[in-house]
Amino acid sequence: LTPRQNTPTTAQTPLLSCLDYSRIANLSTVGSNSSYRSPFYHLSKTGSMYDNQMFSAAIAALPPLMMDVQLNARCGNLSQVAIVEAARNLTNGTVLQFDGVPVMGIKAGVEVVVIVSAIVVLFFGVW
DSSP: OOOOOOOOOOOOOOOOOHHHHHHHHHHHHHHTOHHHHHHHHHHOSSOHHHHHHHHHHHHHHHHHHHHOHHHHHHHOOHHHHHHHHHHHHHHTTEETTEEOOOOOOOOOSHHHHHHHHHHHHHHHHHO
């Protein structure tokens, strides 16, 4: 038996595409903001545990990409684009692939006064 004469190959890091950078930036933006993450969890069919793992991986992968000068020169600052577009999409009722996201709001009408008054009467009535 004779050993093979192979030239050792150097391990190079794979070249990250702009599409991958954009996907990671979008997932990281949605995963790190509860206003985006909540509707996504509500509409997703895969379950929040798997979605959370996906968001956590993207959040962990984004900082090195943001600091990569060559990647940002080639693709632009896609993390900033993701932040701006996520806000615009939520205003239009879209979070990632889900359309028709209901606009969440806090009621501040007469019913709030009635509810708070009832709670105050209940607490002071018991005392």
